Amino acid sequence: MTVYDLDRLRAAVSARLPERRLAHVLSVERQMTYLAQLLLPQEMLRLRAAALLHDIAKDIPDEQQPALCDALGISLTPAERATPPILHARSGAVIAARDFPAFTDPEILRAIALHTTGASGMTLFERMLMAADFSEPRRQWERCQSVRQKIMQIPRTAPLAQRRRLFDRAFLYMLEVKYDYIATTGTVWNEDTQQMLAYYRRKFAQK
């Protein structure tokens, strides 16, 4: 993928998304550019492509998402089926593969599929999309601001290993605040989520 390809992708996505969604998506792309420079510069273009595509299915109404997933051949657990607001990530990955095959690959698609809920064993690339989406500067919610602050506090001159360690801690903090909110509102809280939190606490809490 070249910078020119990325410009073509941005133009194609811009033509498809309503103004408000596009403003968010472009803000996620900018936040991703910052994160990529900080953590994974060699993947800059693929990371930005993932950011541009991550909400490609978000403007399809939630109530249509379960049937859309069925039509796209995505198998849903009962918990997923009962939580339409998270399904745009699953349908988005399949639509991105279908409509933008030149810009996607398995890791980009998995990053899109997991960007709302997360999962155990995500790669740094996949975790970066989840963090860029949650921490983009247009989000004014106090919990998003606190994650953004933790990311912005990572010293750009620190050694790469240390920058990644600090990001891992910020990522764990993001999961905690995300799921604290979800638990209090009762949206999704199933065994998978708890297992995932336990996985990242083991992996990142001590770092």
Ligand SMILES: [Fe+2]
């Ligand atoms: Fe998003």
